[in-house]
Amino acid sequence: MYSIIGAGIGGLMTAIAFEKAHIEYQVFERVSSFGDVGAGIWLSPNALQVLDYFGLLQEVQQNGNSIDRITIGLPDLSPISDSPQEAIKERFGYSTIAIHRGALQKILVNNIPREKLHFEKSFSSIENSQKNITSIFFEDGSSVKTNFIIGADGIHSKVRQHIFPNSKTRYSGQTCWRGIAHTTLDSEFDHRVYELWGNQIRFGISRISEGQYYWFAVALDEANKKDNPSETKIKLLAMFETFDSSVLKLIASTPDDKILRNDILDLNPLNQWHKNNICLIGDAGHATTPNMGQGGAQAIEDAYYLSHIIKQNSCDDTFQQFQKKRFSKVNSIVKQSWTTGKIAHWKYGKRIRNMIFKSIPNKLVIKKMLDMYEIDKFEL
Ligand SMILES: Cc1cc2nc3c(=O)[nH]c(=O)nc-3n(C[C@H](O)[C@H](O)[C@H](O)COP(=O)(O)OP(=O)(O)OC[C@H]3O[C@@H](n4cnc5c(N)ncnc54)[C@H](O)[C@@H]3O)c2cc1C
Known part of the structure; x- marks a missing residue:
């Protein structure tokens, strides 16, 4: 029996993968139910291939929006780097999909x-009674017995703290506001994303x-700063006042209490992702910054x-094989x-940075995306 701790994207996807592979599992999640979670998320073709493999692609496509062009630009929308996604679509049959996290x-x-x-x-907490x-133990005092534990409890993982108590998150110095705006923009935004x-x-x-x-907005700030929710919108409108009018329209049409703020962190890379069972x-x-x-x-x-490695192997080093494959x-x-996050917020040399970005051949940008x-390919 595998016990998956955490029902976020990773935990839920692992449950689906185990279900299809007939691996015995159960999932334990901290919250009492899922509400209207988060803002949006981009699902790139590596994620979409997995969703396709498990028969979920169509549903995701129906609920999201295909991205045909990715543009890094200046505040007035003029491109610094512009990547049409045709070659990606040609290779995989689809490009990135933007979707509501709740969906x-x-x-x-x-x-x-x-x-x-x-x-x-x-x-x-965890207590070992016999090998495997x-x-x-859960906060409510209850407990279950299991053979293996999959820690899928996010960047501040308690499971990780249990096995690697010295692991540390790193604050990038950047904080991020996110929202979903109900409005309409010019048709050029239909399938083109801008940063x-x-x-x-x-x-x-x-x-x-x-x-x-x-939409998301990123700025430099100290860690753990909070906004007064009634002032967030005014603050963001002032911060982005020189940006294209679409930016201001998006901020203005998002309800104050629906604007989320999170510091941008990652996890100082671990040497090992597993210990015992x-x-x-x-x-x-392996939390990463969202850049x-x-x-x-x-x-x-x-x-x-x-799920594939577990299905294929009965030996003891399954988790080591998994790490070797993914590390x-x-x-x-x-x-x-x-x-990338650091470069995006350079204080000096922005013109040179932009010129370098502009001079990178699009073929090279697309090649990097294709590789990533x-x-x-596995058989079901
Ligand atoms: C601003 C921002 C934008 C992003 N944009 C993208 C994007 O466009 N595309 C992309 O691929 N990624 C993006 N990411 C990253 C992505 O959100 C995460 O990598 C992803 O959510 C990780 O999934 P996870 O299941 O590992 O963790 P989480 O999604 O954090 O899920 C962890 C789950 O564990 C539960 N949990 C926590 N503690 C316990 C406990 N003690 N017991 C039981 N359950 C527990 C939590 O309630 C939660 O449900 C972004 C991240 C940020 C911050």
């Missing part, structure tokens, strides 16, 4: 038998469905590879994403 979560939850998903079970029989780089601030725009746009996946094992839109995609890839790709994304989106 994605609903699709994943609906594909897991209800009796295997346990809410209000906040992981507290572990008791998991606009200003003076140490940036703003991202992508349509997730008809009349619904996901416990394995970490997704943000619990490449890959955190969720990597959690989804984890589920795909882990290098994941760590290179974490590193690249961290660097590639996954191994």
Whole structure:
């Protein structure tokens, strides 16, 4: 029996993968139910191939919006780097999809038998009774016995703290506001996403469905600062006042209480993702900054590879094999994403930076994307 701690993107996807592979499992989630979670998310073709493999692609496509062009630009929308996604579509049959997180979560939850998903079970601690029989204790005082534990409890993972107490998150120095605006923009935003780089601030725009746009705003700030919710909008409107009018329209048409704020963190890369009968996946094992839109995609890839490796092997080193398979790709994304975030907020040399970005041949940008989106092909 595998016990998955956490029903985020990684935990839910692992449950779906285990279900299809006939691996015995149960999922334990801290919250009592899923509300209207988060803002939007981009699902890149590596994630979509996994969703396709498990028969969920169509539902995701129906609930999201296909991205045909990715533009990094200046505040007035003029491009610094512009990447049409035709070559990506040609290779995989689809390009990135932007979707509401709540819609994605609903699709994943609906594909897991209800009796295997346990809410209000906040992981507290572990006790080993015999080899490969572990008791998991929850905050409510209850416990279960299990053979293996998959820690999918996010960047502040308690499971990780239990096995690697010295692991540390890193604050990037950047904080991020996100929202969903119900409005309409010019048709050029229909299938084109923008990330606009200003003076140490940036703003991202992508349509997730008809009349619904996901946006994010990033700025430098100290860690753990909070806003007075009634002032967030005014503050953001002032911060982005020199940006294109679409930016101001998106901020203005998002209700104050629906604007989320999170500091941008990642996890100082671990040397090891597993110990004894416990394995970490997704943000619990390798949280990345969101600059490449890959955190969720990597959690989804984890589920795909882990279930395959477990299904193929009966030996003891399954988790080591999983780590060996995933380590290098994941760590290179974490590193690249961290660097991209720093470059986007450069104080000096912005003109040179933009010129360098402009001079990079589009073929090279697309080649990097194609490489990152590639996954191994397995038979169901
Ligand atoms: C601003 C921002 C934008 C992003 N944009 C993208 C994007 O466009 N594309 C992309 O691929 N990724 C993106 N990401 C990254 C992505 O959100 C994460 O990588 C992804 O959610 C990780 O999934 P996870 O399941 O590992 O963790 P989480 O989604 O954090 O899920 C963890 C789950 O564990 C539960 N939990 C926590 N503690 C306990 C406990 N003690 N017991 C039981 N349950 C527990 C939580 O309630 C939660 O349900 C973004 C991240 C940020 C911050």
